[in-house]
Amino acid sequence: MPNEKNVKFYIRRYDPLKDKEPYLRSYDVPVSKGMVVLDALHYIRENLDPSLAWRYSCRMGVCGSCGMLINGSPTLACNTQIFDISETELTIAPLPNFRIIKDLVPELSPMFEKHREILPFVVREESELDDPEGEFYQTPEQLEEFLQFTFCIKCGCCMAACPTLATDPNYLGPQPLAQAHRYNKDTRDGGRKARNQITGSNDGAFKCHYAGECSRVCPKGVDPAKAIQIMKRQLVFDFLKISKSQKPCEKLKGPGKGEKKDIPPAPTYTVQE
Amino acid sequence: MKETKYWTFHIFAGILLLFVLGFHFLYTHIGELLFKESDNISKELSQGRDAKTSFLVFFIILLGLGLYHGLYGLKNILFEIFSSKAVQKIIVIFILLLGIGLFFFGSYSSYLAHKNAAAKTEVSHAK
Structure with a gap:
């Protein structure tokens, strides 16, 4: 592995106010071991072209702002080591399946609107608002059912990789559907019926072709394709009324007031005083 | 949820x-190879099958299932090509009419075949 090497970056540029269509522009960037694509973009803006636009925030794969198409694969610029991909040249473009605001900045609003549609929150009875005391009991096994889907950072990489969304912009897409599944599987939630109206609609889960690209590109290891397939089965079972009814769990109302759980006795001392 | 029902x-x-x-x-095409039986697709045997009411019902069920399964798939493909809601409405109406039309045409054809075959069988029995 060389210490420092010149890597040619081909970046798709586009300013809707000036350009008729996107074009590629190349930049030579000195890359050293450990540099991620985001570092190279900073180098370009600070030293070569201050007009380059992209979106970023946390620099550590948490915020999901810097999703872009790097060498044909949607991923996070802050999470991608340059030398892991290439030592000679790299092509960077904005996430496909989204309108381009400028250069590498996609318009993610359609994804967030679809995400909002699927009620991405724990739905409970309104009457509980009058009595906010207590807590929900959830076993580790119940948590495991949906835990991986909570890791979604809404970067849009799955939406960019989805071939169905590429041809049909009405399709909800893997991100909102996976999140719908995440809340449907939450034992504290009581909103599956309401969500089924959206996920089981014409533009919902049944449009998924199971290409699996969404799961392959997810930088957080979430598996939206799996979520959608489970959701399809769940929708059919709900329609046939043969699914296990998933009533939201009861609240525990503090010591002595809620349901008592068997607490295993503490282990015996191993060290004698 | 409507789509869930159709799906x-x-x-x-x-x-x-x-x-x-x-x-x-199995019965019409492969049975001949598997069971070394007589020519199942010969005109006489076909007419013999057509004459039976059970086969008429069987053909209509086969037609209905095939049309529903195939046309629903076609609708989904067309919906991905045409995302406009107005066009999608036209597609649904077109496919619905096509499906109903083909179903009645196919059912009626099967019924006629059944009727003719039954009449011919009766004539041959009378002789």
Whole structure:
């Protein structure tokens, strides 16, 4: 592995106010071991072209702002080591399946609107608002059912990789559907019926072709394709009324007031005083 | 949720088609090779099958399942090509009319074939 090497970056540029269509522009960037694509973009803006636009925030794969198409694969610029991909040249473009605001900045609003549609929150009875005391009991096994889907950072990489969304912009897409599944599987939630109206609609889960690209590109290891397939089965079972009814769990109302759980006795001392 | 209903029927139609179409192929086309029986697709044997009411019902079921499964798939493909809601409405109406039309045409044809075959069988029995 060389210490420092010149890597040619081909970046798709586009300013809707000036350009008729996107074009590629190349930049030579000195890359050293450990540099991620985001570092190279900073180098370009600070030293070569201050007009380059992209979106970023946390620099550590948490915020999901810097999703872009790097060498044909949607991923996070802050999470991608340059030398892991290439030592000679790299092509960077904005996430496909989204309108381009400028250069590498996609318009993610359609994804967030679809995400909002699927009620991405724990739905409970309104009457509980009058009595906010207590807590929900959830076993580790119940948590495991949906835990991986909570890791979604809404970067849009799955939406960019989805071939169905590429041809049909009405399709909800893997991100909102996976999140719908995440809340449907939450034992504290009581909103599956309401969500089924959206996920089981014409533009919902049944449009998924199971290409699996969404799961392959997810930088957080979430598996939206799996979520959608489970959701399809769940929708059919709900329609046939043969699914296990998933009533939201009861609240525990503090010591002595809620349901008592068997607490295993503490282990015996191993060290004698 | 409406789509869930159509999708469920689509899946069930697909599963039933496996059996119905399987029986059709086994009986009419492959049975000859497997069981070394006589020529099952000969005109006489075809007419003999057509004369039976059970086969008439079987053909109509096969037609209905095949049309529903196939046209629902076609609708989904067309919906991905044309995302405009107005066009999608036209597609649904077109496919619905096409499906109903083909179903009645096919059913009526089967009924006529059944009627003719039954009449011919009666004549041959009378002779």
